[in-house]
Amino acid sequence: MRGRRTLKIRNIAATAAFGLLAACTSMVPQPGATQPAPLAVKQALASISGEISEANLRGYIEKMVSFGTRHTLSDQTSDVRGIGAARRWVESEFRKMGAACGGCLEVMTVQDTITSPPRVPSPTVIANAVAILRGTTDPNRVIIIQGHLDSRVTDPLDFTSDAPGANDDASGVAAVMESARVLSKRKFGATLVFAALSGEEQGLHGGRILAAYAKAQGWDVLAVLNNDIVGNTHGLAATVDNRIRIFSEGVRSNEEETIAAARRSVGGEVDAPARNLARYMDVIADQHMTGFDVSLVYRRDRFGRGGDQVPMVEAGFPAVRVTEAAENYTRQHQDLRNENGIAYGDVIDGVDFQYLAQVTRLNAMTMAALASAPRPPLEVKIDGAVSADTKVSWTASPGAASYVVWWRETTSPVWQHSVVVPGSETSTTLKNVVIDDWFFGVQAVSADGYASPVQFAGVVGAFFPPPPK
Numbered sequence: 001m002r003g004r005r006t007l008k009i010r011n012i013a014a015t016a017a018f019g020l021l022a023a024c025t026s027m028v029p030q031p032g033a034t035q036p037a038p039l040a041v042k043q044a045l046a047s048i049s050g051e052i053s054e055a056n057l058r059g060y061i062e063k064m065v066s067f068g069t070r071h072t073l074s075d076q077t078s079d080v081r082g083i084g085a086a087r088r089w090v091e092s093e094f095r096k097m098g099a100a101c102g103g104c105l106e107v108m109t110v111q112d113t114i115t116s117p118p119r120v121p122s123p124t125v126i127a128n129a130v131a132i133l134r135g136t137t138d139p140n141r142v143i144i145i146q147g148h149l150d151s152r153v154t155d156p157l158d159f160t161s162d163a164p165g166a167n168d169d170a171s172g173v174a175a176v177m178e179s180a181r182v183l184s185k186r187k188f189g190a191t192l193v194f195a196a197l198s199g200e201e202q203g204l205h206g207g208r209i210l211a212a213y214a215k216a217q218g219w220d221v222l223a224v225l226n227n228d229i230v231g232n233t234h235g236l237a238a239t240v241d242n243r244i245r246i247f248s249e250g251v252r253s254n255e256e257e258t259i260a261a262a263r264r265s266v267g268g269e270v271d272a273p274a275r276n277l278a279r280y281m282d283v284i285a286d287q288h289m290t291g292f293d294v295s296l297v298y299r300r301d302r303f304g305r306g307g308d309q310v311p312m313v314e315a316g317f318p319a320v321r322v323t324e325a326a327e328n329y330t331r332q333h334q335d336l337r338n339e340n341g342i343a344y345g346d347v348i349d350g351v352d353f354q355y356l357a358q359v360t361r362l363n364a365m366t367m368a369a370l371a372s373a374p375r376p377p378l379e380v381k382i383d384g385a386v387s388a389d390t391k392v393s394w395t396a397s398p399g400a401a402s403y404v405v406w407w408r409e410t411t412s413p414v415w416q417h418s419v420v421v422p423g424s425e426t427s428t429t430l431k432n433v434v435i436d437d438w439f440f441g442v443q444a445v446s447a448d449g450y451a452s453p454v455q456f457a458g459v460v461g462a463f464f465p466p467p468p469k
């Protein structure tokens with residue numbers, strides 16, 4: 001969000017990968033006390049970024065398009081055409097990546113049989129291709145990247161016509177696969193899940209099936225990066241836009257009445273965990289990428305539309321939608337045809353691979369940073385009514401070497417001020433910061449400088465449900 005920041009905010013920009021300097025352990029709040037990402041973090045993320053290959057992304061999409069249609073209701077038995085062949089090919093690629101890392105990836109099909117008229121008129125197997133890279137120290141904390149493999153044309157029930165779906169959403173699946181290839185060469189504390197979903201165009205079924213699977217596994221899902229339509233830069237009005245939009249909800253989709261009551265009382269309408277995940281990605285782009293910028297959109301999805309992040313947030317998981325900034329509607333959900341000089345259809349010529357590579361880099365670096373950082377503090381609380389100061393306290397996060405306490409004006413879209421607190425502390429008092437006038441949050445930072453997302457104070461912003469009392 002570089003371009004829209006004021007000078008004041010830029011000077012004290014949030015840090016997603018952050019180093020604690022020995023000199024910065026003072027307990028006196030110092031607005032802007034954060035440091036740039038340490039060199040080791042910059043180098044580790046740059047090496048991931050550098051391995052993302054445009055040629056691979058093109059190869060994946062060419063192969064997906066070669067299956068003719070990947071409609072959810074298409075043939076599932078053919079080896080050359082239809083959604084079944086496409087899904088088995090993704091799984092075979094995941095297995096190749098797993099073989100290259102000594103069996104580090106668990107590859108599986110996560111599926112269910114769905115009947116859901118009108119778009120799924122008869123019982124249909126909806127099968128997701130999933131690869132899991134288990135975390136080394138905190139394997140139950142899970143970061144998911146997903147895109148949808150299924151495609152469609154004008155009639156949502158037409159499962160025989162060619163539906164290349166090069167951008168919607170072979171681009172998202174390609175980002176998933178290339179992230180899997182690069183990240184599976186490394187080890188992370190938390191678990192990474194790579195998923196190519198089906199049934200999206202017929203009613204978000206694959207996302208719902210994966211969400212149910214995550215619940216059944218008891219995963220603590222920290223983040224879901226839903227990549228859907230991430231490969232085009234040329235909009236309808238001859239505009240070119242190289243930014244990536246990240247859509248996030250401000251109020252939890254699964255908000256319970258007790259949490260809603262707290263939110264109405266003390267605020268938090270723009271601080272669901274998904275929103276702070278989106279801000280985290282914005283900071284990753286600002287700190288670790290050049291010539292590529294995030295546009296934060298404070299909505300759960302584009303106006304009146306949906307995607308596979310929706311079943312995830314409905315299940316209580318922080319999930320964002322990652323989508324290009326300049327959509328081209330002559331290519332989405334269209335029969336392949338020429339009409340009045342306009343070529344309709346989602347063909348591979350509409351994919352900008354340089355751009356898709358940048359989107360993939362942002363995803364892969366975000367996953368690596370999240371999986372290398374400690375968990376966000378479990379509970380963040382604030383006290384200080386009718387006082388000149390605000391006390392911020394939190395539950396210790398395993399592996400945290402320090403914390404960053406953030407505050408911002410209630411009208412500011414991004415975090416503004418911060419103070420560093422040593423890892424031995426679980427509270428700090430912000431002198432002359434009146435609790436009424438600011439929003440507060442805390443992030444946990446590892447010894448090597450990886451930071452969790454900022455967690456907004458209170459249950460409204462909790463990434464994970466609070467422990468039973």
Ligand SMILES: [Zn+2]
Pocket residue numbers: 148168169200228229
């Ligand atoms: Zn889509």
